Amino acid sequence: MSVVDDLTWHLDKADNAIASIIFAHGAGAGFDSEFMQIVTNGLVAKGINVYRFNFPYMQQRALDGKRRPPNRMPALEQSFAERLAKYNDDLPLFVAGKSMGSRVAALVSNDEKVHGVIALGYPFHPPKKLEKTRLEPLLQTTKPVLILQGDRDALGNKQDIDGYQLPKTIELQFFADGDHDLKPRVRSGHSHQQHLAQAISSMVQFLEQHS
Template sequence: MATNPSEPDHATASVVEVTTPHGPARVHLDSPAGSRATVMLGHGAGGGVTAGDLTLAASAARAAGLGVALVEQPYRVAGRRSPAPARQLDAAWVAVAAWLRAQVGDPTPLVTGGRSSGARVACRTAAEVGAVGVLCLAFPLQPPGRADRPSRLPELDGVTVPTLVVQGSRDPFGMPSSGPDRRVVVVDGDHSLAKDHPRIRTAVEEWLTELLSPERNRATR
């Protein structure tokens, strides 16, 4: 793997290419010394890590004193917009998570998540990467106009750690239900989550604070 510094989005960020089974992924890493946890976030199917809701979530994590890793999947690094198959996305994500643990120290808690397709990847791999929580921005529950396609709710239901879903009130992909250890916060807007930014940021900040509180950690030991 090769490390390539570039112009950071944050004062201490660096950009690193990480080898995966399906080509290099690109990680925008901001991991200040002493971070009590790291939040690893992935992009949507046709978008990138500069999406507004991802930027808000990353900013909320930094404000809480957490490290942030924004991950570009290999197909995006290669310049393709069409997403890779789920098995390839998951394998690349797991490889990046293993690399990230080696950088920040294995005992450091890892929160995973992303927007849309990235949220699905985080749900499917949560157990394998040892995530302590999953953050889903605009989870794509059901393809619009495709009632013949199966719901993606089983991917959410398969997560066994605390989960936050931030969903637009008019998201054409539908509205996931809350469940055991799953909080659904509805904000004004559609699948882009381009509105109600203060509410999105507050929801993420409050959930991260609760998830990583010393009281909760003691109670779950």
């Protein structure tokens, strides 16, 4: 069966919105995952329009229920770029993503419509493969970037990231004991709910600063 990408998106519209985000999912779950929904709801409550969509492989899964690996990066980039081209609102536009989606967001961010990039759990390297860094999308963007990262993220923890020479245009915020989903362990004294609420607040501050 051929790969499906119908270029639709799901819009969660805020009252009196101040900005818009196109928000891309990670490799393992689609736009309607619990993580994506929680962040979306939090942003909408704070006046941000959120556009979500499935990349082609995930849209195909939604149709036939079969798990499949992500499309190659050029196809993911094209899928995101085509949705950028569809955006015709006057509100300032930002691109964001969870994990893999943030990597794609950074790749398309030099589009003239885009004001900035937000990454929730940026995949700096594959698990246990620290030498295979994925820094290029962050280094090639000319737009301001906010990265919200768990400090024990298996795809880029605080120690790993401290060793990179990232541009000053990249703002990093670490979440205590957070994993790739920003989720801390119970014994840490922190909660996932608290971390997600702080992440949403930080996203809104970034949007207000760069709109």
